[in-house]
Amino acid sequence: MYTNHDLDELASFYKKQLTEDTVPFWFPRSYDKEFGGYLLMRDADGSLIDTDKAVWIQGRACWLLATLYNTVEPKKEWLEGAKLGYEFLRDKCFNSEGKMYFHVDQAGNPIRMRRYFFSETFAVIAFAAYAKASGDQDAAGLARELFGKCLAYASGEKKIAPKFEETRQTKGIGIPMIMMNTAQQLRETIGDPRCDDAILEWIKEIEQNFVKDDIRCVMEQVAFDGSIVDHIDGRTLNPGHAIEGAWFILHEAVYRNYDSNLIDLGCRMLDYMWERGWDKEHGGILYFRDVYNKPVQEYWQDMKFWWPQNETIIACLLAYLVTGKEQYAKMHSEIHKYAYSTFHDKQRGEWFGYLHRDGSIAQTAKGNLYKGPFHLPRQEWYCWSILQTHLKNLESVATCADKATV
Numbered sequence: 001m002y003t004n005h006d007l008d009e010l011a012s013f014y015k016k017q018l019t020e021d022t023v024p025f026w027f028p029r030s031y032d033k034e035f036g037g038y039l040l041m042r043d044a045d046g047s048l049i050d051t052d053k054a055v056w057i058q059g060r061a062c063w064l065l066a067t068l069y070n071t072v073e074p075k076k077e078w079l080e081g082a083k084l085g086y087e088f089l090r091d092k093c094f095n096s097e098g099k100m101y102f103h104v105d106q107a108g109n110p111i112r113m114r115r116y117f118f119s120e121t122f123a124v125i126a127f128a129a130y131a132k133a134s135g136d137q138d139a140a141g142l143a144r145e146l147f148g149k150c151l152a153y154a155s156g157e158k159k160i161a162p163k164f165e166e167t168r169q170t171k172g173i174g175i176p177m178i179m180m181n182t183a184q185q186l187r188e189t190i191g192d193p194r195c196d197d198a199i200l201e202w203i204k205e206i207e208q209n210f211v212k213d214d215i216r217c218v219m220e221q222v223a224f225d226g227s228i229v230d231h232i233d234g235r236t237l238n239p240g241h242a243i244e245g246a247w248f249i250l251h252e253a254v255y256r257n258y259d260s261n262l263i264d265l266g267c268r269m270l271d272y273m274w275e276r277g278w279d280k281e282h283g284g285i286l287y288f289r290d291v292y293n294k295p296v297q298e299y300w301q302d303m304k305f306w307w308p309q310n311e312t313i314i315a316c317l318l319a320y321l322v323t324g325k326e327q328y329a330k331m332h333s334e335i336h337k338y339a340y341s342t343f344h345d346k347q348r349g350e351w352f353g354y355l356h357r358d359g360s361i362a363q364t365a366k367g368n369l370y371k372g373p374f375h376l377p378r379q380e381w382y383c384w385s386i387l388q389t390h391l392k393n394l395e396s397v398a399t400c401a402d403k404a405t406v
Contacts, residue, residue, distance in 0.1 A: 001326045004394060010317075011387035018380035019072065025349035025366070026373040027065070031081055035107045037088030038081075042367040045348055049365060051106040055093045058085055059122030060374035063185070064381075066129035070189070071385065079133055086130045086139060089123050098149065103369060115163045117153040120146055121178050125185040132189040140190045147186055151194070154179050170229055172221040173210045176202035177245045184251060203249055207265055210242075216272045217291055218242035232297045237289045239277025240308020246270040247315035250322060263322055270315050274331060277308070282358055283338040285312050303362065304355040306371065309339040310379035317383055321390050351376050 002010075029046060030038045038061045041050040062085025069078040092108025093100050100119035103112035127143035130136065152158035154175050164170075180202040183195040209226035210219045220238045223229050246269035253262035277285045285308040288301035316332035319325070342359040343351040345366075353371040354362040365371070 002329045007387055011384050014380045014384040018377055021349045022377045027081055031084055036084050040367040040372040044364040053104050054369040055101050055119040056122045057372035058089055059126040061372060062086055062126035063129050064373050064377050066133040069133045082130045082133060115160050117150055120150050121182040124182050128186045128189040144192055169224055170221045171224060176205045181248050218269050218273055235291045236296055237276060237291055239273040240285050240311050242273040243270055243315045244311035247318050250318045267319050270319055285309055302357045306343055306351050306353045307375035310375040314379050314382055
């Protein structure tokens with residue numbers, strides 16, 4: 001069990017890591033003053049390995065800088081940095097039909113479009129956070145407009161060319177998850193009346209179709225009726241992804257006055273996927289598992305990627321703070337110690353992204369088309385934030401109790 005002193009030390013640790021280690025690795029050196037946006041494809045020492053730009057990570061970085069400005073300290077350099085990302089995304093990353101690219105070159109010339117709308121969801125949260133930081137009403141309007149497009153994509157009203165034929169149709173947990181968190185961020189920065197009801201619908205979709213209490217599992221994809229597709233892709237689990245979804249739901253529980261049903265759902269998801277994903281031999285969360293413990297197709301299935309560890313650190317800490325259960329304190333301590341002892345580069349800052357199962361470094365890149373300043377700094381920022389709130393609430397209760405005894 002964590003004492004209040006332990007929680008205070010954790011809060012200080014996360015804030016120090018965020019502001020003195022993680023963020024300084026990326027900024028200001030990643031600001032692209034020539035073309036806008038950020039140069040984020042970097043090796044262990046921070047040197048550039050490529051000047052191309054992943055659009056969704058441009059959005060994530062813009063969100064981070066604006067969020068730091070809004071919640072940690074109103075530093076001019078963070079606001080100016082967020083503006084670089086906002087303007088690059090706005091001016092360079094949409095095609096003529098309003099769809100966002102996935103991959104562009106340094107100047108913003110298009111390289112690749114993908115058959116999903118995750119670039120759009122991260123642009124929504126970036127535009128909304130920047131609008132709050134800057135007061136730019138055009139950015140706020142663009143955030144809400146783009147959120148409307150995402151709603152249309154998610155519902156099927158607005159079509160994207162399918163990746164697969166209709167022979168074996170499935171649906172993934174990714175869309176309700178990303179839309180839930182996009183709506184949460186939009187609601188908490190500039191507000192939007194569409195968010196509250198939509199979030200509950202996405203949670204209902206996850207609980208009814210993807211959470212399998214009978215086998216203690218959260219599926220990554222299912223058939224349209226929610227049944228398990230007993231083929232190698234349909235059986236593949238992504239424990240870190242489901243655990244990320246768990247903390248999104250726990251976050252919503254807190255927003256809704258500690259809704260007991262949402263707390264129960266989020267904790268069940270965390271419990272099931274910790275059991276499925278925690279590596280009992282080496283520690284850490286494994287990348288893929290099979291729902292029936294059969295061989296997994298992807299060769300990287302037993303590697304340790306950075307981001308599942310980040311999401312699990314958040315989920316375990318949040319579960320502990322909302323339930324007070326010792327098991328979550330123990331789980332948080334385990335994943336925290338594992339991750340910061342294996343992934344963290346103590347000499348040069350930030351984390352390595354890819355480890356072998358035994359914790360040895362698979363490759364040294366800290367930034368590429370998939371890794372950038374998001375999962376780790378978001379984890380450190382969010383854990384610091386919820387710990388600060390929790391400790392202030394405890395202090396307030398203690399003060400009220402003292403006054404009542406006078």
